[in-house]
Amino acid sequence: MTLPTRDFAGRVVGVALVVRLATIMIALVGLVGQTMTGPLLACILVLSAATFAMLMYAQILDFVARHPISLVADILLSLTVVWVLGVESPLVLATFPVALVVGVLTRPAVAVAGAVVLCAGYLVVVMVPPAPAPRGFMTEVGVPALYAALVAIGVAVRSAHEQQVVAARAVSRAEQLTAAADERARLAREMHDSLGKTLHGISLGAQGLAAWVDRDPETARRIATALAEGAERAAREARELLVRLRQDEPDRALVEVLGDICASWQERTGVRCQFTVHDAVDLPIDVRYEALAVVTEALENVHRHADASCVRVSLAHDDDGTVRIRVRDDGNGFDAGTDAASPPGHFGITGMRERASEVDARLRVRSAPGDGTTVELAWEPPDAGDGRRPDGLSDRARALGGAR
Template sequence: MKSFTRARGQAVREQSRRTLRLVRSRAHRFPSLARGRERGTGYLADDVPAPGGIRLQLNALQALCRQAFAVRLAAIVVGAPFAMTNATGGLPRYAVLAAAVLGVMGSYAMLRDWDRFGPRLLAHPTLMGLDLTFGAVLLLTASPASPLAYATVCTPLLSGLLYGWRGAGVFTGFQLTVLLMVFRAWEHRPGAGSNTLLIAGFCVGAGIIGVTLRNLLFRFGTAGQALAEATSRLAVAEAVESERARLAREMHDSVAKTLYGLALAADALAASADGADPGELERQATVVADAARLAAAESRALLSDLRRHTDLTEPDIDLLPELGSMTADFEARTDIAPVVRHRGARPVLPSTAAHHVLAIVSEALENARRHAGASAVTVELDLSANQFSLLVRDDGVGLPTPTTPAALATWTRSGHFGLLGMTERAACVGGLVTLARPREGGTEVRLTLPLPSVALPAPPTSQEEAAHA
């Protein structure tokens, strides 16, 4: 069964591709199909060319054609008895019977298996002329007031849907000629003229409607394709811009800071070169070497992160051990011992969110040391059922200006990208970073992160722990 379904799907796709090629190749039979709007010729000269990706439009066009064949099939089935009753015996009756059977078979075949027979109708417009001939035989033997008259309306509609203005004009003209012959044959019956005129008007209107629907479908296809291409280009541009911003944040939070420390260590080594004892020089050189190795390791880690594929199955991260390691290293480098407090549940976050939270804490600690001149830093964590809160507070000099978006833009233009990186990291995980200067002085960096889908363990009692513990 699976192999049959697969083979059937391949056959349908092949028929769709063949139909697409046939629609595009109509130019050699009906040149208007390959031409856009011609200036000065008006709307009736416009046959919209098939766009490059019209699979959806072809499906809609096929559905319309199948509905037209369904109406035509019903009209022939209902009107064929009228034609058989009016036909004389012998050869005329057999001709009417053959035309009715062939008309029913053709309409049912198109309705039942368009994917198989539709491409042949597209490739050979003469088949539509043969269908028109069968309808003419039936209509000549039946009156214009019979249901067969309404079956004739389907021919201009189908020719407009399939072949455009040229095809609709040709087959509508043939259909009007047939109606004129029918009128000549039935003009002695009362009401034949009005019925024929009514059906003729329907034929002209059906041809116009068919071409209009065809052009609208292809216009929508072209517009949809252009919109999809523009959306794709915009998505690529946004992805590139997002990756550039992420790379800038990672460079700032890792390699740039290490290189800055390396430069300070090198300056200290140069300053102590004259008159310093060998032990001090060796210590300074060791600091420089360690900083250089750290910068190389961070560069390799950054490159590895750029090349690796995203792993959606990474385990959640407990922030407390990570913060303990981070603040212990910070204390060893700066002699500032941050204090970590947490309330509520244990702060276990998804790996992506935890990575951004740790980077924000690291940036806040560096700002407290480098720019604020702080001597004490406190990190507070609070994880509830639907929100994670982080507060980093120091006792430094505080922010020099109000923390407005304009001030943030000014700091960024002056080369201070850390605050911008924190706000971008928070936005990446749906959070918000706010900066404040409390009344007692210093700086507060607050991160609020909604976590509605995080399952929380049972909350422990409130505790306070030193970062180096």
């Protein structure tokens, strides 16, 4: 059986103390018009001082949460109040919260023992002078039953909290395993789609090179040149893959990562890149990775083909939950046609479409000669229909929202 978390235990003790203060106030209202005796005043002062001390000093509250055995002192204090004032005093109400705390902070066996001690001690003290209480249902059954019921409620609350903690840990573990599996699958897909194919081509060429060296030196020379180009391409693809993996930092806000990508690209190319954010939002890990890859590919296309003087990258979150990332340049543009396919001999747009399709996102490319190019990735979360925001929205990301 797991122990209650320190935060939970502290909250329970804090709520019990607030309830005790409230019951003291109720008791004082009930005592209006009665004579304030010395024992009554002493009980009020002791209970109030002890309660305020635990509420005002976090160290005391933390000590009680970490060492439930210290509740014995509170049980004794409660029994003393009952003994001094008698069961009919309204101030006896202030002794009930300790029963709830005993049930929450101690193990069930200890809680049962605490309930027995509390009930038995109560029955003993009410029969001992200075003021034995008159016999009756509330004296002999009602109050002890209420103590026992509050302990039982505390045990039930503790059990529910333990189940919640176990379930939360299981969910967290499952999410970690799923994220790790997704990461491995994504890396395998990246290597298969780019690096794997290139290396396979190099392997086939190398197998035939030895046979062509003696048979046809000229063909062997062409094959060797192709192999060198293939090896260079494989090295470049490996570097690009490592750069993309390094850029995907799940512990950082998407706003920060996109801003760093734009700043790094601007520094490397000398082309001005403006990054703006409208209602910043984070994305699930798999969607985030592909989105960053699309942005990186779009910026590289601008650098290689657009001859642009300015690029604008924006991150926006629509009212319907859709997240949009847009890359707009003022470069040469091209005839995108109706399907905005990659120009002959190029595969950038095709690759971006494939990445968007992997995470059920939509990619739209708008371009015309002399009018620049706009690449827009739109992703709608599965629960966007009910008006909720996408998962992953962070205060840190929201705080970083705005123009950069």
